[in-house]
Amino acid sequence: MxxxxxxxxxxxxxxxxxxxxxxxxxxxxxxxxxxxxxxxxxxxxxxxxxxxxxxxxxxxxxxxxxxxxxxxxxxxxxxxxxxxxxxxxxxxxxxxxxxxxxxxxxxxxxxxxxxxxxxxxxxxxxxxxxxxxxxxxxxxxxxxxxxxxxxxxxxxxxxxxxxxxxxxxxxxxxxxxxxxxxxxxxxxxxxxxxxxxxIRMPSDAAVMIVQSGVVRGLVEGHYNERRRQCEAAAAILGVPALRDADLAMLEAVAADVDPLVVRRARHVITENDRTLAAAEALALGDLQAVGVLMRESHASQRDDFEITVPLTDRLAELMSEAIGEHGGARQTGGGFGGAVVGLMRNDRVEAVRERVLSDYRTPSGELPDVRVERAxxxxxxxxxxx
CATH class of the missing domain: 3.30.230.10 (Ribosomal Protein S5; domain 2)
Known part of the structure; x- marks a missing residue:
């Protein structure tokens, strides 16, 4: 038991x-x-x-x-x-x-x-x-x-x-x-x-979750604010939700819209495209393609949606470096801290774990929690x- x-x-x-x-x-x-x-x-x-x-x-x-x-x-x-x-x-x-x-x-x-x-x-x-x-x-x-x-x-x-x-x-x-x-x-x-x-996970794939040590509270944080910004962007674009928008629509109004709202909308529009592409690649067992999309997702969270923090940026970067071309890493969850998820081949798990434990410390100076999970x-x- x-x-x-x-x-x-x-x-x-x-x-x-x-x-x-x-x-x-x-x-x-x-x-x-x-x-x-x-x-x-x-x-x-x-x-x-x-x-x-x-x-x-x-x-x-x-x-x-x-x-x-x-x-x-x-x-x-x-x-x-x-x-x-x-x-x-x-x-x-x-x-x-x-x-x-x-x-x-x-x-x-x-x-x-x-x-x-x-x-x-x-x-x-x-x-x-x-x-x-x-x-x-x-x-x-x-x-x-x-x-x-x-x-x-x-x-x-x-x-x-x-x-x-x-x-x-x-x-x-x-x-x-x-x-x-x-x-x-x-x-x-x-x-x-x-x-x-x-979407069946490839047999040679591993999911690693590393805690940054930055704990966030979403209600007290900026989660609800991001939602309001997305709703404002959808209203400007004249669509029920950002699911219904594309980059061409956003570019057509970008010059007349608050740049912050444009960035928020761009993240959601491109993230939807990345997610659909990642699902198809994962179904084919193409960890290289999924990894590229995960890296792009983290960059979009950092630059357009502005929900990463320096420590999760650092952690995602060093994990992606250690994973290599067959996989990638990104901040996961609502943002402003929390965990970074990495997708990699099974034969890279120990190397990635060693790199994280060697090069990353939480805000309190401790070793991060590293977990390898199954679906x-x-x-x-x-x-x-x-």
């Missing part, structure tokens, strides 16, 4: 007594390419990874929901309601309360619950710890209520919790990656139609009690 599951079972028993009715897992994700395209109705290509959130849940009749967050040694209690407003205390409680409220709004029979939560997705590092928590809670509550929902729908409800209750105006990339990915494959997401296309499946009910 995984260590995470053992600790979750022990924590549930200590807090609530006995065993849960069921346990659900939902993975974190790393985005190979397609950054800030989801809320622009564009394309993204994430991979679900090993770090995950696990939720143990047991029905306790009518009344309140009791929650213990084992990672923090903290608790919460509330009565489920479709009218639940944003929790004043913020933090992890908002994600759970918001998810429950969305499900209640959708008519899910919730009732009283005992919930224990534990995860090993690093927070504030671009690996979607919040989406993993939302999807895990939603999947667990739905399973306990006897509701079998399409993973796409679960993802959309989880997204609504983050948009409407947490106040983070994210798109649907993170939640879809956590809910609907396929073992051994990246997932090409059309964020408008919700068409999902698994995992989306959320699932792992254990059902007797």
């Amino acid at each position: 995984p260590i995470l599951q053992t600790r979750l079972a022990e924590g549930f028993a200590q807090r609530f007594g006995g065993a849960p009715d069921l346990v659900v897992r939902a993975p974190g994700r790393v985005n190979l390419i397609g950054e800030h395209t989801d809320y622009n109705d564009g394309f993204a290509m994430p991979v679900a990874i090993g770090p995950e959130t696990r939720v143990a849940v047991r029905r306790r009749g009518e009344g309140e929901i009791r929650v213990t967050a084992l990672n923090f040694g903290e608790e919460d209690a509330f009565v489920p309601s479709a009218d639940l407003q944003k929790a004043a205390q913020g933090g992890w409680r908002d994600y759970i309360r918001g998810t429950v409220a969305i499900l209640a709004r959708e008519g899910v029979d919730i009732g009283g619950l005992d919930i224990a939560v534990m995860g090993d997705v690093p927070m504030g590092t671009g690996l979607s710890s919040s989406a993993s928590l939302e999807v895990a809670v939603a999947t667990a509550v739905l399973a306990l209520a006897g509701r079998q929902e399409n993973p796409k729908q679960v993802a959309l409800w989880a997204q609504a919790a983050e948009n409407d209750f947490v106040g983070m105006r994210c798109g649907n990339l993170d939640q879809l990656a956590s809910a609907a990915t396929v073992e051994g494959a990246a997932l090409l997401i059309d964020c408008r139609s919700l068409d999902l296309r698994p 995992c499946s989306g959320a699932s009910v792992e254990i059902v009690g007797s």
